[in-house]
Amino acid sequence: xxxxxxxxxxxxxxxxxxxxxxxxxxxxxxxxxxxxxxxxxxxxxxxxxxxxxxxxxxxxxxxxxxxxxxxxxxxxxxxxxxxxxxxxxxxxxxxxxxxxxxxxxxxxxxxxxxxxxxxxxxxxxxxxxxxxxxxxxxxxxxxxxxxxxxxxxxxxxxxxxxxxxxxxxxxxxxxxxxxxxxxxxxxxxxxxxxxxxxxxxxxxxxxxxxxxxxxxxxxxxxxxxxxxxxxxxxxxxxxxxxxxxxxxxxxxxxxxxxxxxxxxxxxxxxxxxxxxxxxxxxxxxxxxxxxxxxxxxxxxxxxxxxxxxxxxxxxxxxxxxxxxxxxxxxxxxxxxxxxxxxxxxxxxxxxxxxxxxxxxxxxxxxxxxxxxxxxxxxxxxxxxxxxxxxxxxxxxxxxxxxxxxxxxxxxxxxxx
Amino acid sequence: xxxxxxxxxxxxxxxxxxxxxxxxxxxxxxxxxxxxxxxxxxxxxxxxxxxxxxxxxxxxxxxxxxxxxxxxxxxxxxxxxxxxxxxxxxxxxxxxxxxxxxxxxxxxxxxxxxxxxxxxxxxxxxxxxxxxxxxxxxxxxxxxxxxxxxxxxxxxxxxxxxxxxxxxxxxxxxxxxxxxxxxxxxxxxxxxxxxxxxxxxxxxxxxxxxxxxxxxxxxxxxxxxxxxxxxxxxxxxxxxxxxxxxxxxxxxxxxxxxxxxxxxxxxxxxxxxxxxxxxxxxxxxxxxxxxxxxxxxx
Numbered sequence: 001x002x003x004x005x006x007x008x009x010x011x012x013x014x015x016x017x018x019x020x021x022x023x024x025x026x027x028x029x030x031x032x033x034x035x036x037x038x039x040x041x042x043x044x045x046x047x048x049x050x051x052x053x054x055x056x057x058x059x060x061x062x063x064x065x066x067x068x069x070x071x072x073x074x075x076x077x078x079x080x081x082x083x084x085x086x087x088x089x090x091x092x093x094x095x096x097x098x099x100x101x102x103x104x105x106x107x108x109x110x111x112x113x114x115x116x117x118x119x120x121x122x123x124x125x126x127x128x129x130x131x132x133x134x135x136x137x138x139x140x141x142x143x144x145x146x147x148x149x150x151x152x153x154x155x156x157x158x159x160x161x162x163x164x165x166x167x168x169x170x171x172x173x174x175x176x177x178x179x180x181x182x183x184x185x186x187x188x189x190x191x192x193x194x195x196x197x198x199x200x201x202x203x204x205x206x207x208x209x210x211x212x213x214x215x216x217x218x219x220x221x222x223x224x225x226x227x228x229x230x231x232x233x234x235x236x237x238x239x240x241x242x243x244x245x246x247x248x249x250x251x252x253x254x255x256x257x258x259x260x261x262x263x264x265x266x267x268x269x270x271x272x273x274x275x276x277x278x279x280x281x282x283x284x285x286x287x288x289x290x291x292x293x294x295x296x297x298x299x300x301x302x303x304x305x306x307x308x309x310x311x312x313x314x315x316x317x318x319x320x321x322x323x324x325x326x327x328x329x330x331x332x333x334x335x336x337x338x339x340x341x342x343x344x345x346x347x348x349x350x351x352x353x354x355x356x357x358x359x360x361x362x363x364x365x366x367x368x369x370x371x372x373x374x375x376x377x378x379x380x381x382x383x384x385x386x387x388x389x390x391x392x393x394x395x396x397x398x399x400x401x402x403x404x405x406x407x408x409x410x411x412x413x414x415x416x
Numbered sequence: 417x418x419x420x421x422x423x424x425x426x427x428x429x430x431x432x433x434x435x436x437x438x439x440x441x442x443x444x445x446x447x448x449x450x451x452x453x454x455x456x457x458x459x460x461x462x463x464x465x466x467x468x469x470x471x472x473x474x475x476x477x478x479x480x481x482x483x484x485x486x487x488x489x490x491x492x493x494x495x496x497x498x499x500x501x502x503x504x505x506x507x508x509x510x511x512x513x514x515x516x517x518x519x520x521x522x523x524x525x526x527x528x529x530x531x532x533x534x535x536x537x538x539x540x541x542x543x544x545x546x547x548x549x550x551x552x553x554x555x556x557x558x559x560x561x562x563x564x565x566x567x568x569x570x571x572x573x574x575x576x577x578x579x580x581x582x583x584x585x586x587x588x589x590x591x592x593x594x595x596x597x598x599x600x601x602x603x604x605x606x607x608x609x610x611x612x613x614x615x616x617x618x619x620x621x622x623x624x625x626x627x628x629x630x631x632x633x634x635x636x637x638x639x640x641x642x643x644x645x646x647x648x649x650x651x652x653x654x655x656x657x658x659x660x661x662x663x664x665x666x667x668x669x670x671x672x673x674x675x676x677x678x679x680x681x682x683x684x685x686x687x688x689x690x691x692x693x694x695x696x697x698x699x700x701x702x703x704x705x706x707x708x709x710x711x712x713x714x
Contacts, residue, residue, distance in 0.1 A: 179555050190662030241554035244576040244665030382683040
């Protein structure tokens, strides 16, 4: 038996195939989403959130482009330069100024207006030159971790709330002969984020600023006082030695091993600290403030930000994804997985009800406000490096806090 | 054979060597020349890489790095780090090679020493950096031992003090790099004819005279070749310094490689970083030409 296919049938089949193919092409928009979050989240969890998004938004597919933080940063820089930036990009606040200078990020203001997006629901909107370029999706706040056993042994009954109390507590906890110190300050030039997290956090905690009218104001009282305070801690011998080459990782190790009484660190490290030393008895407190300050406390943070590429052909769909990740429920789910605080102020991550330490940190988070003035600054890492060098010179006794501030100011102004 | 066939054959013969070479030339062109030319081009552009339409900058970026005191400090640190490393690599390598070549040492002990001495060569730069960071940290083993035997009175911050940091990273690099010299010189020592030493013995030469008048002259070609190569490699060391000190404290261990890296990935000034990279390239090129001329002369 032979089959004879009539030409008409062939034509119909071809037309149907073409129709189907074009239909499918028209229906499916594939968004590329570059970020470093996937490797840092439990395996498959970000993909699962994307699958939910795809199910809720038929016709939109999301391809995750994931890599470590540093690789992602380089990839995004190159993508911005060559006009090949992914539709949606994970952002660090420190990058946005450069990316904006390259006209790589879309202004999300018109998208918010068009979709009647409730701006009050987000913790922060990062703006550069009036353009809304980034939302913090998840925030990792930096409170002070206190080793309660060391504090009790040193006779510190009330955990410090002011800088003076902190200095006193640090002095009491310091026993250099036993390799035990009150505080730890990582100022390695390899990763100069210690300037942001461990130094400037003192300024922001007291509601102060390192900027004035959009320009650096490092010679102002807030920064000079902070430098003088750090110097006083160093002069009193309360800071664990090796400051100039210490990294954040080493800072955590010293705290875990009972070698320092207090450190400013990311809340993201709570589980790591518990894993490394399950017996460690610690508590979290907000960064102490200047005397008599009663206002809201600025809480230093690092964030997973999100933005949309200016060259994306699918900005409408990209905005849908951003909205989805910033929505109350999804944001709560994402930050619960990341042990971070939400970008949506109404979202409540599940760990804050199940874990005492996180619950306390959440209270600190709720009563204060997120503060990180490096977000949106040009070449933020370079600014930190410059400040770091001047702080190192000050701690080495080569210059006063005023001179350190003046030298850093001069270097920073050249970058603005 | 017709004339046409003959000329075709001639052409084939002339082209054949180039065809054989073409895969290598293609790979060299793609992997070496293209990146090099690109970086040189970047060094003459404003906002290289970061802008799609970079403008011509002339020598501006070279001027900027030559005006930067940190660049000159980096150059000086690079020279110190490199020269000290090469000198000590050679000295330690020679001492250990002589020890391993000596008949006076028990063969079993010699084999154990051979394994021990070559160990640093087996570690990657990252591991070496981590090892020395742990050993030289203020509460580390080195301080503890030195304090116990009374050499130092208080803890020294080897990597964190501007006075000691450059010496400390140089020391770590010396520890990591001497096995290359040791292995090369040992091979050279084993190739020196015994007759020379027997003749020297008959003439009543002392051990140090044999070393100066036989061993070292015989090893000189190896010493010069390896020293030049070591100089070129050490000048470009990056991970060891980056992981141990990050170029600090202050700028006390900033070398050309960390200086360039910071320009590129901290300041995002890829044009200036390219200019700095070209300076490193020129220095390396000068040394390489010197090495090639030496090899040809041999």
